[in-house]
Amino acid sequence: MRLVKQALAVARKDLSVELRTKESLNSAGAFAIVILLLFSFAFDPDAEMAQELSGGLLWLVFAFAGALVFNRGFARELPNECLDALLASSVSSAGLVLGKAIASVGILLIIELLSLFVFGIFYNKQWWAHPAELAAVFVLASWGICIVGAVFGALTVNLRLRELMLPVIIYPLLLPLLMAAIELTNRLLANQKIGDSDWLWARVLIVFDVVFTALSMLLAEPILVN
Amino acid sequence: MDARNIAFMFYGLLTAWLIVACYVVSLARRGARLKKELDDVKQLMNANAGAGTEKQTARR
Amino acid sequence: MREKVAYGLVALAAIILAVNFYRIMLVLPDDAMQGPIYRIIYFHVPAAITAFTGFFVALILSAWYLSSGNMAADSLAASVTEVSLVFAVLNLVTGSIWAHVIWGVWWTWDARLTSMLVCVLIYAGYLMLRQAIDEPTRRARLAAALSIFGFADVVIVWKSIEWFRTNHPQPVLSVRTGGGHMDPRMEAALYINLLALLLFAAALTIVRARQESTAREIDSLRRYANAY
Numbered sequence: 001m002r003l004v005k006q007a008l009a010v011a012r013k014d015l016s017v018e019l020r021t022k023e024s025l026n027s028a029g030a031f032a033i034v035i036l037l038l039f040s041f042a043f044d045p046d047a048e049m050a051q052e053l054s055g056g057l058l059w060l061v062f063a064f065a066g067a068l069v070f071n072r073g074f075a076r077e078l079p080n081e082c083l084d085a086l087l088a089s090s091v092s093s094a095g096l097v098l099g100k101a102i103a104s105v106g107i108l109l110i111i112e113l114l115s116l117f118v119f120g121i122f123y124n125k126q127w128w129a130h131p132a133e134l135a136a137v138f139v140l141a142s143w144g145i146c147i148v149g150a151v152f153g154a155l156t157v158n159l160r161l162r163e164l165m166l167p168v169i170i171y172p173l174l175l176p177l178l179m180a181a182i183e184l185t186n187r188l189l190a191n192q193k194i195g196d197s198d199w200l201w202a203r204v205l206i207v208f209d210v211v212f213t214a215l216s217m218l219l220a221e222p223i224l225v226n
Numbered sequence: 227m228d229a230r231n232i233a234f235m236f237y238g239l240l241t242a243w244l245i246v247a248c249y250v251v252s253l254a255r256r257g258a259r260l261k262k263e264l265d266d267v268k269q270l271m272n273a274n275a276g277a278g279t280e281k282q283t284a285r286r
Numbered sequence: 287m288r289e290k291v292a293y294g295l296v297a298l299a300a301i302i303l304a305v306n307f308y309r310i311m312l313v314l315p316d317d318a319m320q321g322p323i324y325r326i327i328y329f330h331v332p333a334a335i336t337a338f339t340g341f342f343v344a345l346i347l348s349a350w351y352l353s354s355g356n357m358a359a360d361s362l363a364a365s366v367t368e369v370s371l372v373f374a375v376l377n378l379v380t381g382s383i384w385a386h387v388i389w390g391v392w393w394t395w396d397a398r399l400t401s402m403l404v405c406v407l408i409y410a411g412y413l414m415l416r417q418a419i420d421e422p423t424r425r426a427r428l429a430a431a432l433s434i435f436g437f438a439d440v441v442i443v444w445k446s447i448e449w450f451r452t453n454h455p456q457p458v459l460s461v462r463t464g465g466g467h468m469d470p471r472m473e474a475a476l477y478i479n480l481l482a483l484l485l486f487a488a489a490l491t492i493v494r495a496r497q498e499s500t501a502r503e504i505d506s507l508r509r510y511a512n513a514y
Contacts, residue, residue, distance in 0.1 A: 151435075155428050159418050169415060169432065172407035173439045204442070211438055219431045222352050231387060238326045238383040242333075242376050246486075249372045253493060260500045267507045274511060 003098065003217075006091045010099025015106055017076070024107050028068040032115045035061045040122055054125060055186030059178050062112055063145065067167050069107050070149030073100045074157040083157065093220040097150050101216075104146035105139075112138055129191045137188065140205045141181035144212060148173055151216040155223050180204040288492055295489035302482040310475055326384045332480035333377040334402065336487050338440075340370025341409065345437040348430035357502065358495075360426035363433060364416060365494035369487050371409045378402055401443045408436040422502060 018024055039057050043049065077083035086096060120127050127134065152170050156162045180201040187198055310328050347363035350356065381399060386392050393399065412432050419425035 148435075151431075155431060156415075158424075161418060165415065165418055169411040172404050172411060173435060175404050176439070176443045208442055211442065212435070215435060215438055219352075219434065222427050223431050234383060234387045235325055238380050239329065241383060242326075242329050242380050245372065245376050245379060249369075250490070253490065253497070257493070257497055260497055260504065264500060264504050264507075267504055267511065271507060271511050 003092065003095050006095030007098035007102060010086075010091060010096055011102035011106070014073070014076075014100065014103035018103065018107055024069050024072050025110065028065040028107070029111050029114055031068055032061050032065040032111055033118055035064060036115065036118055036122060051123070051125070051190070052186065054119070054123065054189050055182040055184070058115065058119060058185055059141070059182045061115055062108065062142070063171065063174065063178060065111050065115070066104070066108050066142070066145045066149060067170070069111070070100075070104045070146060070153050071163060071166055073104055073150055074153040075162065078157065087224060093224040094217040096224065097147075097154055097216055097220040100153070101143070101147040101150040104149060105142050108142045108146060109138065112142065125189060126191075127189055130188045134185070134188050137181060137184045137202075137205070140209055141177055144177040144205065144209050145174060147209070147213050147216050151212075151220065151223065154220070176204055177208045180208070288496055292489045292492040295485045295492070299482045299485040299489065302478060302485070306475055306478045306482065310479075324384075326380050328476055328479045329483075330377055330380040330384065331476060332483045333373045333380065335480055336483045337370045337374035337377060337405070339484065340366045340373065340487060340491075341405070341437055341440060344370070344433050348433035351426055351430045352434075357422070357426060358499070360430065361495050361498035361502070362491070364413075364429065365491045365498060367409055367412055367433065368494060369490045371406065371413065372490075373483070373487060374402060374406050374409070378406065401440075404443050405440050408439060412436060422505065 036057075039061075043053065043057075074083065077086060087093070091099075116127055119125060148170055149166075152166060152173075156166050156169070159165055183201045184198060184205070187195075306328075310325055344363045344367045347359045347366065351359040351363065378399070381402075382392050385394060385399075412429060415432055416425055416429050419428060
């Protein structure tokens with residue numbers, strides 16, 4: 001499929017730039033660890049309550065770090081008019097947005113894995129009990145964050161207050177996704193049985209991803225092209 | 227309990243109407259400001275048009 | 287002409303509200319369990335329905351703008367969203383006051399309150415985005431995209447939070463429960479209030495949309511004046 005090939009090409013470009021400069025990885029990764037550290041002062045890490053809050057804590061960290069990642073996504077194309085060049089090329093707008101999202105997901109997943117390690121050490125949590133399910137939740141939720149981030153990164157790329165507007169617009173939209181991710185992560189980290197309500201939240205994750213990916217593909221053209 | 231209940235009901239309805247009233251007032255003020263701005267711009271344009279023709283006649 | 291329509295709608299809404307107010311306050315009996323405070327529902331629920339109707343209309347208008355490029359659609363979408371936001375805030379505030387009397391707390395993180403708060407945040411973001419972009423066509427396009435995303439999110443938020451256990455009063459209107467939960471006279475009064483609020487919202491939207499096109503006219507006149 002042409003769209004997927006274009007998207008993968010864009011993603012490969014972004015990821016190779018990122019792996020060479022490591023600007024997003026370093027800044028977002030350091031940010032994530034700092035926030036985990038700050039939270040350890042806000043809540044006592046040994047308390048029972050802190051154990052219950054682990055899902056919320058993790059996903060707040062990922063949401064904030066993700067903002068740093070997808071903020072860079074389209075902004076890095078602004079100097080030297082690279083964005084205009086990309087739009088003028090044969091890459092479709094949908095492919096461009098999809099590619100940016102794929103690259104952001106890759107970077108975000110690396111940061112999430114790193115954060116999980118640090119979290120396990122700081123909070124004395126064993127998080128590897130259900131690796132497959134945890135990985136599925138992380139991938140689905142991160143995809144939701146990054147596809148919305150990519151579309152709205154494209155939308156706000158030329159705004160004066162981009163760094164401020166982007167989080168303000170995106171976080172209310174991401175609320176159902178984050179809620180679902182937090183609930184599921186809490187259950188998986190606490191090593192509890194997967195119940196019916198968990199499948200509801202899993203469905204919310206999937207529906208969110210499907211709906212917003214479809215909308216992003218449809219609306220990429222009007223958003224990007226002048 | 228019942229008297230407090232009724233009091234809060236009135237507060238509630240009053241607040242609701244206050245919110246609506248505030249919005250209507252802000253809408254009215256914005257309308258007045260826009261109308262004034264429109265009149266100013268139209269006046270500016272007429273002045274410009276007048277000055278333009280004066281310049282033309284003076285040059286000739 | 288448009289002003290006359292707006293004034294006519296407001297007058298009609300005012301009459302309906304005044305007549306209904308009399309009925310609500312003096313004719314209808316108190317709720318068996320809640321006492322007089324329940325009467326807030328006559329504004330709380332219609333405000334919510336009005337707000338969501340407005341957001342849905344904004345969705346249609348935004349899609350229409352994206353397919354046709356008609357700037358009037360954009361003006362109307364912005365106006366409808368702004369007016370609906372006012373009614374959504376009204377819903378939250380009246381709900382909060384009601385909650386204070388019934389549950390003893392000003393706010394609780396139950397399903398519907400949270401969903402409505404999310405809606406308010408999303409559409410407040412829409413208005414903020416509009417303010418941040420100066421160029422009219424670009425503003426219209428991006429705002430339309432956000433409106434579509436926003437409504438999709440509203441639907442997902444509502445359905446997902448509804449699955450969560452909630453201590454908000456369960457649906458009582460006949461359309462949702464098939465009848466029998468609410469006294470029909472009370473329900474009728476609620477629907478009449480809803481009609482009045484919808485008319486009022488329509489009037490406000492017309493006025494606001496007029497202001498939008500005036501602003502656009504000023505903008506184009508300025509550009510013209512600066513060019514010569």
